[in-house]
Amino acid sequence: LVSRKTRKEDTVIELPQGVLVGGAASLMVAGPCSVESEEQTRTVAAALAKAGIKVMRGGAFKPRTSPYDFQGLGMDGLRILREAADEYGLLTISEIVDPAHIEPALDYVDVIQIGARNMQNFELLKAAGEVRKPVLLKRGLAATLEEFIHAAEYIMSRGNTEVMLIERGIRTYEKWTRNTLDISAVPILKQETHLPVLVDVTHSTGRKDILVPCAKAGLAAGADGIMVEVHPDPATALSDAAQQLNIEEFNQFYNDVKASGLFR
Ligand code: PEP
Numbered sequence: 001l002v003s004r005k006t007r008k009e010d011t012v013i014e015l016p017q018g019v020l021v022g023g024a025a026s027l028m029v030a031g032p033c034s035v036e037s038e039e040q041t042r043t044v045a046a047a048l049a050k051a052g053i054k055v056m057r058g059g060a061f062k063p064r065t066s067p068y069d070f071q072g073l074g075m076d077g078l079r080i081l082r083e084a085a086d087e088y089g090l091l092t093i094s095e096i097v098d099p100a101h102i103e104p105a106l107d108y109v110d111v112i113q114i115g116a117r118n119m120q121n122f123e124l125l126k127a128a129g130e131v132r133k134p135v136l137l138k139r140g141l142a143a144t145l146e147e148f149i150h151a152a153e154y155i156m157s158r159g160n161t162e163v164m165l166i167e168r169g170i171r172t173y174e175k176w177t178r179n180t181l182d183i184s185a186v187p188i189l190k191q192e193t194h195l196p197v198l199v200d201v202t203h204s205t206g207r208k209d210i211l212v213p214c215a216k217a218g219l220a221a222g223a224d225g226i227m228v229e230v231h232p233d234p235a236t237a238l239s240d241a242a243q244q245l246n247i248e249e250f251n252q253f254y255n256d257v258k259a260s261g262l263f264r
């Protein structure tokens, strides 16, 4: 179902408010790594709305490497995200990690995110396939493109046709980036599937100083959108403190990406 052979045209996903993913316009998804508080989330939402961003991300269920790290605010986090987004006219994307949370999350998210660590959580993929809500599927940390495409097929095979893929870097021996952004994944996924493809510059690189060239590279390779993390005060962030942009840095980043002419 995901294959280009079954559908020649690009799939364009329509989110609420007429926001299109995979169409003529590029999408910029921005927001904090984690929803930490009402104030933090509202501050980001206000800044994003001012910059003209339409879709805000924010993690409420955080799949952390250490069990002692901040695990997210759970359903409370989803509520905070929704309220802040509604206040500023934004749409929401948030990661769901438990199949049982898919249904309850529907009231709070416009897009269900399935994270890299859960790309092959098949029960979660099936549950996301049962609902009629767009899904943003992240590539696994060490997933081949074939495995990534099969994961998308799991969702679509249950009837949910609104799937977007996002390259977020894979594990290699390279240590100067957190993961290795696999730019070649973008044209291959565009060629092999008809689904929208995004690039997550934050989690792939894990560093702020190369976000603009990596976003440009993703767009030049054919990506339909970019994801980036933004926090009012990254130094105090409860997750990914080292790599989130502050609001001023985000505005600069977004302006630079737009100025490249690659952001449609
Ligand atoms: C995220 O986007 O919040 C996240 C945890 O990313 P990933 O699943 O790609 O590691």
Ligand code: MN
Residues within 6 Å of the ligand: 033, 034, 203, 229, 239, 240
């Ligand atoms: Mn993060």
